[in-house]
Structure formats: structure tokens, C-alpha cells
Amino acid sequence: MKIAILGANGRIARIAEHMLLAHDDIDLTLFIHTEDELGADIKNNPHVTVVKGDAKNPDDVFAAIDGADEVYANLASGRGHTADIIPMAKAVVDMMDRAGITRLVWISSLGIYGEVPGEFGAWNAKVLGDYLTDYRKAADVIEASDLRYTIIRPAWLTDKDEVDFEITEKGELFRGTEVSRKSVASEVVELLLNPEEHVRASLGLDKPGTDGDKPEWMLSNSTEHLSE
Template structure:
């Protein structure tokens, strides 16, 4: 049996990934949340699920959630108003994974943290996100400076389309499309957790092929609800 700790388990990508992971009978999940409000009864009542409440900025709470896990999937998010909170979250995860002796980490971040998004879309994305990108980059710097077997995922702007359709760009390559479905991101998270030797110490961008442009197709107003959870 493999135990996976999911930090930020109420997130929309995380909830899709949790369902996918529980389809495998040899997976147990520890779900780390602030509240249980958005976890369905089918998740909370599953005998292979343990729910732990706490604050992801608090190292002791993080340690309590990950102790005994084989892998950690961090779906942690901060709003633009509190985007600096992601940095102490990253520090707590790295420090407590070291303390617990856990190596494998899948960390959700954001496109644009390396200034890798070209053209008008890149300028628009940087203008909309501002300090959010600065702080998410600082959090990723913490992860990349660690000795963990991490994979950082940088999704394009997120949609709720019921599809798995994505392409990958590696760190150092220019980002391509403007959007990607949460289901696509969740499917890659699950693949990385089931195959922990894949994309180790890598940072990958995810977008839907053919969605190049100056903005996501669905965009009507600048809303960060379409970002990294």
C-alpha cells in the first residue's frame, strides 16, 4: 500500500486527482485541509482516506499531515492579496519532508514564474498576476534548492472542461498555449505519483495544444480563480 499526503486537498485540481488516485486499490490518502466543507462524503467516508486539519504555514501541522506518507502532493494556493503566504508554505513542506524522511514531492505552481511565457500573452499574464508570480517563484526557489525528488507543475490558465488534453514544456523552453483543463493537470499529477521516477527534479509547463493566443479563450475579466488550484 502506498500512502500519499495531499496538502491543500480541498482544491479543485486536488479533488479530481483524489478521485483518480482512489480508483487504485493500493493507494491510501491523507488529506490536509483547513475545513472539510468541500470534501464529499464519498471521500471522507472512504476507509483509505484520513483527513487532517491544520495550517500549511505551520511546520508542526505539516509534519502531522505527512508523517508516514510515501509521497507528498502539494496543491497549496494563495490569493493575490496574500500571495507571499506560499513562501512559508514551501519552507514548511521542504523542512518537514526532510524531517520525515520523505523524498517525492509534486508541487503545483503557475505559468510565468520564470518569465517563460512569450509575446502578448506573456505580457498580459505578468500584468494580471504581478507579485503573485514573484512570490510563487520564491516558493519554487525553495523547492529547487532542496534535495527532494520534486516535480513542479506550471499549468496554464485553468478550465473545468471534462477532457485530458495537454502538452508539456520543460524548464528553459518557452510556454505555448494559454489554457488547460483541471482534469488534465490532475491526470499528470496522478501519473507522476504512480511513477515516482518520472520528471524527477524537473519543472514542467502544461497547456492544451492549439490554445495559443494573447489571452485564454474564456477570459472575460481578470480572475485568479482560474489559477493554481
């Protein structure tokens, strides 16, 4: 199996890469922008090819995904440039169509559908602001395509060394306030290894029992979780 990972420097992506490379029959093409934060154990793996480019540039995206069986997009826009995620989504959809690839796992955010209830939902919307609007528009691009996509909407992210999560479907109210990056990565890998699961679905991921008005560890002015 050949998998292209867009935004391969991301923290969730790097965890998923290690999980995927535990399988000897998987080759990865890792698409990064400029700064290379990949560890030597990743870059020197014979099953890895690293490609640099701009995810807003369709030709760069095509160069990264051509020949892949599946695409995992862990893309993020920089602070103050949240609208960049929309042309990224369009480039991914268009170039996957061009390359004849149908399976996509796309990382988004909780709250893009207004699905987060109560005080936590109000706080989340206030902190994220235009981020939610732009990431919803990007999700709309994915959902309007003919791809066999799965959108993942994680809660606020932690670095806890645990896999502990529950899933809510699109149309259901979101539950918890946080989830570990390792949990999200494990679900990404599960979807890539089992590409018939959750096709054309949008999944919320949270850690059970973390309901509340906001993540207990999160300062209200922090958006650290947005960067992957």
C-alpha cells in the first residue's frame, strides 16, 4: 500500500507515520512545506519518500500524491491565514481526481457544524472565530466531492500517551473537551488500513469523561491545538 501524507510535519501525522511504518508493506510519501521536523528514523526509512512543496499549489500536491492508493491530509493554516485551508482543500480534491485516487482522510476541527453544545461550545466558537468558518468551508469542499472521504474533528488536543476516545457522527452533539494526539493518530491509521470504514463520514473524536465548559488545562487565549 502507498499512502501520501500531506502536512507530514504535524504532530498527529508524525505519530501516525511511526504507526504505519510498523507495517512492512506500506510505503509513505511525506509532503512537507519548508522546515523539516521529521526525525532521522523517519527520513532514513527505506519505505519513505519526502517531497517539499506548497499545499495551496495544485501541481505540488499532485507531485506528492501521484501513484498513491490513499491520501491523509493533516494540513493546517498559519495563524492569521486560516482561509488558506480552503484552497488547500480544493487542490487536494482536484488533484486526487486527476490522479485517480478516491480515499481521503482529512483532519478538521470540532465545532465546524455548530455541533458543540453549551458553555464549551460558546467558548470554543469565541476562541476559534474565523478558523471555524474557514475550516467549515474546507470541509464543504471535501463533502461536495465524489471522494471516499472521512473527516475527523478532534477535540482540543493533548500530548498524553494514551489511546482513549469515543466517536460522534455528523448530526450528533459533540461530547468531551479534549483528546490525545495519539488517539487521533490511531484512528487515522485504522481508517487507512481499513479504507471501507466510515466512508463519506465526518467523525468527532473526544476522550470520554472530559465534558466541561472548557479543557481544564487550556488557557482561554491559547490556540495551540490548531497547529496539528
